[in-house]
Amino acid sequence: MEPLSIIVRTICDIFAWFLAVFGAYVIIHGHLSPGGGFQGGAVVATFMALLLVSHGGKKLLSFVKPGLYSWAETTGLLLFIGTGFAGLTTAFFYNFLAGEGGLFGAVVPLGANSGILNSSGTIAVMNMAVGLEVIGGLSLIILYMFKGIRLYDDTGREETGHDR
Amino acid sequence: MKKSVLFLIALLVVVGTLWGALDGIHPFGEVDKAPMDDYYIENAQRERNVNNLVTSVVFDYRGFDTLGEAAVLFTAVCSVLAVFRKGGYD
Structure with a gap:
């Protein structure tokens, strides 16, 4: 993929x-x-x-390390399963952190309120674990599918190269 | 000829059963009272100390479901890697 114009590249650099x-x-x-x-x-x-489309594959793939995203995905999934197993003394996926006063353990007042960030126990931990996994997984899918691009000529029979 | 007769019979059977089932649906806009829904709405905030009931269902009450979703994403990444890998099929 050829790099786009400098306007697109600058805007994507900022807004990414x-x-x-x-x-x-x-x-x-x-x-x-x-x-x-x-x-x-x-x-x-x-x-x-966004960076892949604006800067082109040659520049981006030279400094992106797929191992980092692979690590993020594996860590997220393991953290999710580990949090589920950590409450196993009571039940699988038991929320053992909620309302205990420690990490994510604030007690939420009943009724409508504006919300406390340090509440909800394992739900917040699992949110971050799943977020880490989805970041790694979707970025890896984008990278792998981009590396698999082949270009063909108009008849569709002869391969003219890859788009990197 | 024989095929169309069979098709008509099958169509009549399907339409008849679906028409019968349509009678049993509760009227539009009037939700059936389910004890599980009421339990979540009344007790989630007190039991789990969370304001967002949807998140408490997705990540806590039905956390096993979300584990399956995460596994699905992991499998999707693995299969994309298997399809687009280098080196052909051997």
Whole structure:
């Protein structure tokens, strides 16, 4: 993929970071506002797609390390399963952190209120774990599918090269 | 000829059963009272200390479901890697 014009590249350079920050906000506030791990992770994965489209594959693939995203995906899934198993003394997926006063353990007042970020126990931990996994997984899918692009000529029979 | 007769019979059977089932649906806009829904709405905030009931259902009450979803995403990444890998089929 050829790099786009300098206007597109500059705008994407700036706004990709805002997108990443917004996705992180959606993940972290998953237990207070609409959204959560899956949605916020998809927003953060847009970061990779935006840079890939604007800068072209040759430049991006020279400094992106797929091992990092692979690590993020594996860590997210293991953290999710581990949090589920950590409550196993009571039940699988038991919320053992909620209301205990420690990490994510604030007691929420009943009725309508503006929300406490340090509440909801394992729900927040699982949101972040799923967010990490979705960031890694969707970015890896974008990278792998991009590496698989082949270009063909107009008749569709002869391969003219790959688009990297 | 024989095929169309069979098709007509099958159509009549399907339409008849679906028409009968349509009678049993509750009227539009009037939701059936389910004890599970009421339980979530009344007790989730007190039990789980969370304001967002949807998140409490997705990640806590039905957390096993979300584990399956995460596994589906992991499998999707693995299959994309398998399809687009280098080195052909051997």
